[in-house]
Amino acid sequence: AQTVTQSQPEMSVQEAETVTLSCTYDTSENNYYLFWYKQPPSRQMILVIRQEAYKQQNATENRFSVNFQKAAKSFSLKISDSQLGDTAMYFCAFMKHSGGTSYGKLTFGQGTILTVHP
């Protein structure tokens, strides 16, 4: 079974600064996807970024980028130029690439509450 661990229950950052959220995972799989989702106070789960394990290049989406270290099973999220609207709970999630018992199943970490201060 896969496990995802987010060791930072809470983080805070000043507006316009950079913050990094940590995530580690445990799996014996070689092909998988990793995701970061954010859940603001509205509780709507929003996709932030996706990384395919077979790609060595780190994914980037505007102010959001990841540091994917496959051998270390680490997948951190960097938010640059933090904005007040980035305040949310951030979840790291894992999905196996192949079918079978992986169908449609995301395994989530416990989440990190990020607060951006003005």
Place this chain on the structure above:
Amino acid sequence: KAGVTQTPRYLIKTRGQQVTLSCSPISGHRSVSWYQQTPGQGLQFLFEYFSETQRNKGNFPGRFSGRQFSNSRSEMNVSTLELGDSALYLCASSYGQETQYFGPGTRLLVL
């Protein structure tokens, strides 16, 4: 494209009752997954449907069931509600089996 929709958004039930939640996926998406979110257990996978077939199931009792219709809309049912079933229920849809897009959730309170 319209996003994933869930109805109702809020629900209050009493112990022993049953409840049905509905999820309409993004147009063209055939896979629908359901999750339960609670403060204590976090986000847990319930089940996944694709083309009206349940392909995957999480570790929940048989009181939790679901189905999917030919238009890909999905429903989940919880029978004999318990206090511990109080949670935010999220559904997510995907075109293939990777990126999932979530609905706003249904908040269920069991009294």
